[in-house]
Amino acid sequence: MPRTEEANQRIREEQREKILEGARKVFARKGRVATMADVATEAGVSQGLAYRYFANKEALFQALIEQVMQSTHTLMQRVVEMPGTPGERLDFLLSRIVKGRHKHLELVEFVQLLSQMQSSEEIPDHLREIVVRQGQPLRDMVRQLIIEGQATGEVAGDDPDQLMTHIFACLDGIFRLALRDPERFHKHVPDARIILRLLKP
Template structure:
């Protein structure tokens, strides 16, 4: 590649990432009903320019799913040391960072998973990713129960409770008031629902 082509390629990649960022934000707020016009507006580009980079919103969503499957936080938690509670704390802190991409990716998956309009191929990929995330959380809950750092009980029920908590916080983090965002809870508060009773 000629040296003169590299700045052009860099600019294209920056614009491509800008469109993906806008799409991530819009999908997190509107779900699958988001349109290419919405995405272009969020990215502050014309629809024509958005279509030059991506042929459809399906293509954009597919790339967002691919990027979500390779998030560094999920890779790190599988290899890091520490207790199950340490791993959950790290993962949830990353997920609930309202200044990061994780919270929007989590929210868009929740909004679109049960949308009948979502194309079958994208639904299958999303269901696979969702199940992998649920399995990761469930394995950490079970590991924590074995070592006594997580309360005894049905791990599936604890998982459902944790996911409901996280989903509610994701909605608040994206759509809540500025006051709510200023007082957004951290992972230690969330994880209290999993801690054993003080007298156990």
């Protein structure tokens, strides 16, 4: 029995996701020197198949960046729609970011890597622009919730930019630990509870 169009579509999506997963791992590990061949090997597919889904490294970069942006957007939407005080929303948002690391860790590392390529010829300007900007809406949301949380007395009365900077620097360090030493990370950073203390009045 020939496969239905639906089944084919599902297979294509699974293969595409498998290649993207391999790309996340390889880029996080090898950085920008990683090749399409590395990606294919990591994903367990042939180079030919990898190229059928992504014409070149640039197309892969683009798809990976879209995944980060989509996932951040979905999380932010949930925070907008949830009930609760500003402090409760901050708690939810940061807890989800720390928990979501499992899936998006390599992606986070990859984005950081790209954002550090200030003048690389290997990443086109329009992509670099997107990468540099992609974290901004999330930073804006955290900053806004900090200000609202200060009004309700749930957040310390420091300069909101100082608080926000500390939160994101701390998350950055936590994510790097998770990549470098996953075992220690899982054991010692079970949730966002200690990180949230940075905001404690």
